[in-house]
Amino acid sequence: xxxxxxxxxxxxxxxxxxxxxxxxxxxxxxxxxxxxxxxxxxxxxxxxxxxxxxxxxxxxxxxxxxxxxxxxxxxxxxxxxxxxxxxxxxxxxxxxxxxxxxxxxxxxxxxxxxxx
Amino acid sequence: xxxxxxxxxxxxxxxxxxxxxxxxxxxxxxxxxxxxxxxxxxxxxxxxxxxxxxxxxxxxxxxxxxxxxxxxxxxxxxxxxxxxxxxxxxxxxxxxxxxxxxxxxxxxxxxxxx
Numbered sequence: 001x002x003x004x005x006x007x008x009x010x011x012x013x014x015x016x017x018x019x020x021x022x023x024x025x026x027x028x029x030x031x032x033x034x035x036x037x038x039x040x041x042x043x044x045x046x047x048x049x050x051x052x053x054x055x056x057x058x059x060x061x062x063x064x065x066x067x068x069x070x071x072x073x074x075x076x077x078x079x080x081x082x083x084x085x086x087x088x089x090x091x092x093x094x095x096x097x098x099x100x101x102x103x104x105x106x107x108x109x110x111x112x113x114x115x116x
Numbered sequence: 117x118x119x120x121x122x123x124x125x126x127x128x129x130x131x132x133x134x135x136x137x138x139x140x141x142x143x144x145x146x147x148x149x150x151x152x153x154x155x156x157x158x159x160x161x162x163x164x165x166x167x168x169x170x171x172x173x174x175x176x177x178x179x180x181x182x183x184x185x186x187x188x189x190x191x192x193x194x195x196x197x198x199x200x201x202x203x204x205x206x207x208x209x210x211x212x213x214x215x216x217x218x219x220x221x222x223x224x225x226x227x228x229x230x
Contacts, residue, residue, distance in 0.1 A: 043220045097215030107160040
């Protein structure tokens with residue numbers, strides 16, 4: 001089946017630095033990808049919809065200048081957490097819907113970000 | 117706007133017992149409903165989905181769910197629990213198809229005991 005990968009799977013960064021997380025659809029093209037964050041023992045909350053070739057659509061309350069999303073190709077979306085703070089520590093998960101006759105949504109394995 | 121409510125953040129069953137995880141939804145349009153399973157430090161795996169076809173949906177690993185419009189429910193069941201079923205389970209709803217963004221419930225942690 002289709003696979004979505006994320007890199008890195010785990011990252012630690014210092015407060016004030018920026019970190020980039022990649023989401024790739026490995027064997028299908030995705031014009032849209034979704035970014036979610038999950039706090040410990042909580043549910044997934046949609047942060048933004050990444051659109052290939054255009055600006056991302058952010059959910060209410062999500063700072064677009066802090067969480068930069070770039071969807072430069074049909075197989076890659078990146079989420080950059082700028083000027084990270086400890087409260088940004090979370091599990092970030094992306095998903096991508098496949099296309100064709102049978103549409104399925106595939107989730108990446110997630111990236112755990114720890115900001116110290 | 118749509119929403120999902122999962123009753124019971126933690127459910128414990130004995131191995132071999134029936135598993136019942138509850139999910140109720142709210143949607144102003146016909147919903148698409150999903151159940152996902154998440155193992156520790158991993159992403160989500162789709163168990164099953166309802167897309168307005170058959171109301172009883174069979175999924176992987178012996179799970180099934182029944183869409184009941186009158187009760188706005190989509191409860192997940194499995195006749196006999198295995199130790200390997202211990203995980204976090206999320207119910208989710210979409211109002212724009214299987215390729216659109218999802219609204220998740222708060223999750224239910226399933227514990228399976230000997």
